[in-house]
Amino acid sequence: MLLHLSTWPEVETYLQRSQGMIIPIGSTEQHGPTGLIGTDAICAEAIAQGVGASTQAMVGPTIPVGMALHHTAFPGSISLRPSTLMLVVRDTLTCLVRTGFTRFFFINGHGGNIATLRAAFSETYAHVSDLNLPQGELVRCQLGNWFTGSAVMKLARDLYGDQEGSHATPSEVAVTQYLYPEARKQAALSPDVSPDHSIYGAMDFRRRYPDGRMGSNPNLATPEHGQQFYEASVKELSQSYLKFMNEL
């Protein structure tokens, strides 16, 4: 079920059988010369909807802009401050808790979101506790990164070896090619595999990674690979979601 295509009485009915919600979170940031700026949101949303379909779970609105400050020296990249993203998560979950949701499974498309999301979960537990809501103690959040599941990572190794890299990876580019074949971009990449180093501030990032890639060769991506990644991730995260919901 998709929250945005549901009515409130349908949500009320859903809450009688489940208090779980899947929340996709992406980012709006450069993904190298050929990767789409919306890559992380596109992947997270599609996989979340796949997981929702396979588990009968409600899927909430995608958070399209995440924590990508280090990418913001490239045109078109947008980031929330960590402190802002924490408030977005807190406000979102607090509303949902008030009407009965208690377990939130974030399907995440961007490594840069992880730390801030974990901090936001802690902040939210404390905030909900402050409000003295009856169901406050039941609130639980879990993070599922589609790109770190074991099957997904094995597939990336098998297909791309050490050219997977860590940003603008062929795996994520492949998923967007599968989902938006009409938006497949072409460009010569030089060097084929860009070097991979540390991440600090935005200006430093652009200096280190002039075309935006980190150790990746996205030209290896194909839409067929994308379908494989999509299916592997939906399967893995569906299992994770069900395990999370069944946890005592």
Add this chain to the structure above:
Amino acid sequence: MLLHLSTWPEVETYLQRSQGMIIPIGSTEQHGPTGLIGTDAICAEAIAQGVGASTQAMVGPTIPVGMALHHTAFPGSISLRPSTLMLVVRDTLTCLVRTGFTRFFFINGHGGNIATLRAAFSETYAHVSDLNLPQGELVRCQLGNWFTGSAVMKLARDLYGDQEGSHATPSEVAVTQYLYPEARKQAALSPDVSPDHSIYGAMDFRRRYPDGRMGSNPNLATPEHGQQFYEASVKELSQSYLKFMNEL
């Protein structure tokens, strides 16, 4: 052009001919017994993409959750605090200003967002000024509500008379029926036209408007009406966008 389907070099190229961006903003809130929770985001996004297509403007990521605190006593409604939404707007625009965008045209699907957005614009002008950015003085924001254009309002009056109401209106429901015909919902509404009063807090709202509608009869909506509203709004807001971009 859609930002999320573009690469950063494509954005760099776009910036050479335009510094404008369209940003759709919706809400995730109850829309009565038959309206979709995502109505406002769905309408804003589709119309924004239509405006982008007709004006060659870049369309940024949709803000799917807005200021809907008064709806949050209904299951599935989500709202940011005004203070949070202001930070989201500030962070978003500041990133875009840093890489060259200066004119932001918000296409809005929800009346409850208007005040907070206007406050956010003021806050953003001051924030950008604080940062001493060279292009800071050039930053301008404008708000285009798809539902308040004169042609759209005339169409609503012609089709629905005094049954348009002010929330869960047949006009917005019609647009979602046009865009998502498979998600069209049915329910008997009683009374046909719910009464229309003031808006205060969330509990008060639910007490006043037990099924979530405000003075509207959404059962009058049809997908064909939706297409008419969509087209009228795209036309009106395209003119508004071009006027905004051409303003000295």
Add this chain to the structure above:
Amino acid sequence: MLLHLSTWPEVETYLQRSQGMIIPIGSTEQHGPTGLIGTDAICAEAIAQGVGASTQAMVGPTIPVGMALHHTAFPGSISLRPSTLMLVVRDTLTCLVRTGFTRFFFINGHGGNIATLRAAFSETYAHVSDLNLPQGELVRCQLGNWFTGSAVMKLARDLYGDQEGSHATPSEVAVTQYLYPEARKQAALSPDVSPDHSIYGAMDFRRRYPDGRMGSNPNLATPEHGQQFYEASVKELSQSYLKFMNEL
């Protein structure tokens, strides 16, 4: 009754018959070459006291500095950030709610305050709800702009036609002349009616409106006009206040 000239036992007695409070809010900002910097606070405070006298309502302290960021490139203009003003309103109302007030009628002298006030009302409803106060659900805020009442606007049209403009208007200048005849200022204005455009940031505002006026000819103002505006507004807003208090 004026809160600042009352004792706490008098307030306790008042609360037994009414839970309403009128709160004047102005601004401290340039009003063109001849308008007083305190114009908006002066008008709001005087009219609020008039409304209080005619309706037996308690009048709280004037908020003298509002949201006037766009005027701050002129010497002497002061503004709170929207986010700060929202906190001021939230703190103020929360204190009053704790001791029994529940209905707040803001009499406003400045268009630039409107959006932030509306956002602040939403924020306050949610904040009071978070505190689990017994009377939290009863809290209601309403905004009464003295300059947008129908009788006031008709009077302005009758007296000034298209020279009323939208900032440093003859109507507001007239009210200050009526209240502070000793502070009436004289200056040649060129052009008589300055052009009227958009509002963005502070530097842009000063560039567009070099002497601070927006489309107005304040030299048309007289103290006698001011009295007429004052009386018309007190009458209109007294009716609004009573209607607000009587609303179920």
Add this chain to the structure above:
Amino acid sequence: MLLHLSTWPEVETYLQRSQGMIIPIGSTEQHGPTGLIGTDAICAEAIAQGVGASTQAMVGPTIPVGMALHHTAFPGSISLRPSTLMLVVRDTLTCLVRTGFTRFFFINGHGGNIATLRAAFSETYAHVSDLNLPQGELVRCQLGNWFTGSAVMKLARDLYGDQEGSHATPSEVAVTQYLYPEARKQAALSPDVSPDHSIYGAMDFRRRYPDGRMGSNPNLATPEHGQQFYEASVKELSQSYLKFMNEL
């Protein structure tokens, strides 16, 4: 000069001869059975205007609501959180610094404001420094409490001995009687001199000081005393202001 009765060109002219501004700050809080809720703002504003008149200094808008959280269990008391008041001071001074003011002399009517004001000064110096304003390093704030000047304190001792107390004092009540003779209140006070202890939270305060006074006998106040206090304070604070302005 009063800022609120000046025009911006008059402020511009003033800035050529002085960069100083006097800012009155009061509180809106219970002052015992006979003291006015506005006592602190009334005293601060009147004395500030007296100082302004005697030193040719610009007097800015009064901050009518201060830090009075400990009084908020009494009806009609209003307080900003310290964190909010700090933002109000920061925003106010930042605007004034941008157009040329650099020395701010706060004339304060309420002991509860002192700590927050001092913290706000530190926060403001750092904030102005962050903005890289050319005049940022010149910004200086000073606090003048009208009730702690040596002549004022001697007068209080002479007139009231150990019945001056520390809240709802005869000295401050006397000043309001001098300024607003029509608002003089009468009530039997029991005991004549209430006990004087510590200050913690609001509920604790009301339990300790059931009628709101702290060690004071405000029934000793007379309008004639009020005039003496007013004149002594204007004289002392005028000297302080001039010394502050002349400091290298």
Add this chain to the structure above:
Amino acid sequence: MLLHLSTWPEVETYLQRSQGMIIPIGSTEQHGPTGLIGTDAICAEAIAQGVGASTQAMVGPTIPVGMALHHTAFPGSISLRPSTLMLVVRDTLTCLVRTGFTRFFFINGHGGNIATLRAAFSETYAHVSDLNLPQGELVRCQLGNWFTGSAVMKLARDLYGDQEGSHATPSEVAVTQYLYPEARKQAALSPDVSPDHSIYGAMDFRRRYPDGRMGSNPNLATPEHGQQFYEASVKELSQSYLKFMNEL
């Protein structure tokens, strides 16, 4: 008892006999050419542990960085913003209140902390009240500055006369020499007693006090003096703590 060397069951046992906690707070800031940057934290921590030992009170973690913005133009000085320090105090106390502590005695080593701490106490009382904790009304904070006790001040006058000054004083330097004799520093000071003026922003401070001292001659300090100060302060503050705990 030292909290950091205790287990949680030991704390649980302690709470059965006392709900008091001593919290040392210092600063990390320049102390002239020979004073240690950690002077204020070192003194506060050692004296707090002495007071804890003599009164059987629990001593919590030292807050090592305080409000020292005015010192931050000197290398190695660190300061929290007042607004940040207030949050640190609020968070710290809220946690302790939730598990049973209600009386907090801050032993402070730095004058610059005083205003912010007092503001933080007010903010904390209100915050704890907002949380509706059962013990919320019992929360009390008190501030004990080791350097303002009457015996300590008399000792400073006796030993140093008018060369005690107000920053990088021989008394505080002496305490650090007593505690860390191996870290005793030597430097010629010129002039012996630096002038003593006002405090505004950081750049202004460094210009006024080029070597960081304010009116002090720390070369008069000896470890033996330090022991005397330490013992006098422990004695005075132990009495203050017990009085605070016994207050009704």
Add this chain to the structure above:
Amino acid sequence: MLLHLSTWPEVETYLQRSQGMIIPIGSTEQHGPTGLIGTDAICAEAIAQGVGASTQAMVGPTIPVGMALHHTAFPGSISLRPSTLMLVVRDTLTCLVRTGFTRFFFINGHGGNIATLRAAFSETYAHVSDLNLPQGELVRCQLGNWFTGSAVMKLARDLYGDQEGSHATPSEVAVTQYLYPEARKQAALSPDVSPDHSIYGAMDFRRRYPDGRMGSNPNLATPEHGQQFYEASVKELSQSYLKFMNEL
């Protein structure tokens, strides 16, 4: 070098040869029936001083209270909100950057700090960039958890196998026994190895882990082990620090 035992001229001299600073960060939280509440701060501080000694690096003040919200249902546990800790880190680093430090190596003793610290680093890079400081682009932060170094983890596995667990571990308890042998605590633990599950809010945590341990058997700890852990960690983190400082 220890910052708190240095003078500002010594820091100035240090900055001529290095712009690096080590910052220890711990936590003040329950560590099971026998672990010290200060365990994480004690370990981080001692190891940081060891690393400082071996690398000639400056060691700043320990942050004694971290992000431990999930432990706060146990008496004596203290936590900052993630949002507060981020401000503490931001303020601390901003001060140090202003006087010349640019590389910050955090030696961390608590897993719960990791996410918030990473978020704080991002926030700090952006904040420093906002300030337009000349050295802003050079700022880099790195996180070194003493307990996740490969040699330390191997040692834990060799000594404790699957009884190391993840909270109140024998390894961290051992380090505190080595450093504070006088504070070694004894208690029967039942079961020897407590179960290890998820972490959500504070009340949920205490329900899951009634004595505070997570999968650990701290009774295996000895002071001799502690010395081994200490030495292994100092060696590993010294290498990490030097690598960090030498990174281009």
